[in-house]
Amino acid sequence: MAERARPMSVAGKVMAILNAFAQDDVRLNLSEICRRAGLPLATGHRLVGELAAGGFLERVPDGTYRIGTRLWRIGSQAPAVTGLRELALPHMEDLYEATHDNVQLAVLREDRVLVVERLRGTRSVPVVTQVGATLPLHTTGVGKVLLAFAPPEYRERVIAAGLARHAARTITDADEMRRCLEQVRRSGYALTRDEMTLGASSVGAPVRDGTGEVVAALSLVARTRSADLRRLLPPLTTAARALSRDVERHWRARPETFSTERKTGA
Amino acid sequence: MAERARPMSVAGKVMAILNAFAQDDVRLNLSEICRRAGLPLATGHRLVGELAAGGFLERVPDGTYRIGTRLWRIGSQAPAVTGLRELALPHMEDLYEATHDNVQLAVLREDRVLVVERLRGTRSVPVVTQVGATLPLHTTGVGKVLLAFAPPEYRERVIAAGLARHAARTITDADEMRRCLEQVRRSGYALTRDEMTLGASSVGAPVRDGTGEVVAALSLVARTRSADLRRLLPPLTTAARALSRDVERHWRARPETFSTERKTGA
Known part of the structure; x- marks a missing residue:
């Protein structure tokens, strides 16, 4: 019917x-x-x-x-989001203090990046994205991470749906995106340079739960001109690993509090 | 009917x-x-x-x-909350960095303190309150500020409804609370010591809009034992004034984006 x-x-x-x-x-x-x-x-x-x-x-x-x-x-009682936020906030504060760049925490929902929490880099590039906003998967550091570690058939579906151009350096070619995501899986982090907005770059790293599944992504968004993105990688990956350990600990203690919502799929 | x-x-x-x-x-x-x-x-x-x-x-x-x-x-699209949060976040980050205590932003809703944003003092007293949670007005720094600057008839109604005890030093006497709120209005800040939770103290300060009306309160929550609360006052009141200026600027530019919801009343 x-x-x-x-x-x-x-x-x-x-x-x-x-x-x-x-x-x-x-x-x-x-x-x-x-x-x-x-x-x-x-x-x-x-x-x-x-x-x-x-x-x-x-x-x-x-x-x-x-x-x-x-x-x-x-809405703020939604545990799938707020539980993760509570675990992530201290790590995000540490990252902010270490870099003064924009710190973002995001999950994959309905084929988009959903921004769950954000600290604002007061001495960094202005980022207009607010908590609760969604962004494309293929143009952002968090999005590339979430896409890279999603099931292959889901990844292919997103790529097949088309990679819209958002800025001069957006990756719009399917094969180039496949290579880029393969690189993300191999290195364990994602880089974007002027792919979403001219002048803004980002590094993203995965947050895993107790089963090793990537449940979120953490990123720093910085000014392209000043950002030596590789300099931001050590604090970012350190914080993402520390958060993953907290998530795993929390998951082992209270597995029932974790989300059962479908992150990918139709 | x-x-x-x-x-x-x-x-x-x-x-x-x-x-x-x-x-x-x-x-x-x-x-x-x-x-x-x-x-x-x-x-x-x-x-x-x-x-x-x-x-x-x-x-x-x-x-x-x-x-x-x-x-x-x-829910995260609610402008009355998220607009204020966006303006407040840089000031809250500054406060966090200066003190490493818990930073809270709250508004008055339905006779309670509604916590709109919170940074977590990683080296301070653990605070379980999450964003979206509500707290009593008479036991918290933010609550006393919001109550002190509310219309007199509203204030009296809240006091008449009873001041429940939450911790050993909760102010439960109506006259004592009136004197306390008078002091808050005179000094421009509120203090609590072990009034909500044993071991936790707070200082609160008002955030005003372009008309001078108190629209929110900002606070630091610290360990009672270690907190010289008066030491926390200068950074807190500085941040609250800076935020008030941002709110006023925003209010002059776009008055229609401000909330028309009734903050007090039945």
């Missing part, structure tokens, strides 16, 4: 409305919400009103809506 | 299910969810299934549920 032909349940409509805000735009008016959610205006109007009354959405004086603090608070 | 007598709409039921996770327990089984949400088991079962299919909840192998990464991602 065609999934799309089935009428949406009310819970499905509520999720569709909230999903409309998962993109980059933080403020949407009612007709934008309804268009994105695929809902008639009357239905959308009623449900958005209920969600605003419950604090899940917030009505801005100009008539637009945005995600409310209540939803932020409920 | 009695609000509670009205039957819950489906959107209301979905919100009730998600609200069940806003408390401290991150994993709940189906009957716990239904009890908290006030739903019959059959209804809860169907809606929880839909929310899990949509990635809003995640089913753990042991049969319990927890908040899914998708909801975390949508």
Whole structure:
């Protein structure tokens, strides 16, 4: 049966409305919400009103809506993300203090890099990416790491879907990307130079759980001009290994707290 | 009309299910969810299934549920929280580097302190509070600041509701709390010593927006034994003032991005 032909349940409509805000735009008016959610205006109007009354959405004086603090608070209880964040934060603080560059922690979700935590390099290249934002896999240090250690069939699917150009030096050729990821697997780290944004470079390293599986990636993002990326590698890989040990310890003590969400796949 | 007598709409039921996770327990089984949400088991079962299919909840192998990464991602778009976090992060990093104590950023929501961001003092007292958690107003440095600068009628309402004891030195007497908050308003900072947890002390300072209104509080949490709290005051108040200037600048440039949510009130 065609999934799309089935009428949406009310819970499905509520999720569709909230999903409309998962993109980059933080403020949407009612007709934008309804268009994105695929809902008639009357239905959308009623449900958005209920969600605003419950604090899940917030009505801005100009008539637009945005995600409310209540939803932020409920979302912040997601253990798959917050557990990892809690383990990673001390290591990220150490990295920040050692380098003063941008420190990012990311996981693979829905064929994108999902930024789980970030410290801001106050004396480094400005990075606009916020926590909760997603980035392409093939243009970022964290993304290349996550892709390199993903199952081969998943990797091929991502490559086959096309490698969009984001900056002058984005790797858009499938074979070149395969060689690059092979190199990441061999060396245990990833480098990017002006592949996502002109002027910004990054180094990424894998974070593994108790089974050896790569569950996240840690990276430093620095100014291309000043960054001797290889100089950033020792602190980065040291921190990523220390975090992996913490994750493994935590995993052995409380395996049930780890995520069972599918990281790759359709 | 009695609000509670009205039957819950489906959107209301979905919100009730998600609200069940806003408390401290991150994993709940189906009957716990239904009890908290006030739903019959059959209804809860169907809606929880839909929310899990949509990635809003995640089913753990042991049969319990927890908040899914998708909801975390949508929630992380809440501008009232993330805008403030982005402005605060560099100042929090500076404070961390200067003191290596726990740095907290909090706002007032639903008569509690809501922790919006936290850096972990790796060489300080362990603080279990995570981002998204809530704390009492009267036992914490951030809470006393937020309460001291709230409208007088709101303050009195919180005091009248009772000041529960959390540790040996919690201020539970209404008049003593009034004097304490008066002192906070006069001095521009709050101190707590063993009032929330034995062994932990804190200093808090207000963060103001362009109108002079206190919109958040910044604090350092340190070990009582080692903390000369007055030594922590200069870096804390310096950072809080610098953040207030950033908030004011941001507020003048884009007033519409600031929260319109009610911080106090019923």
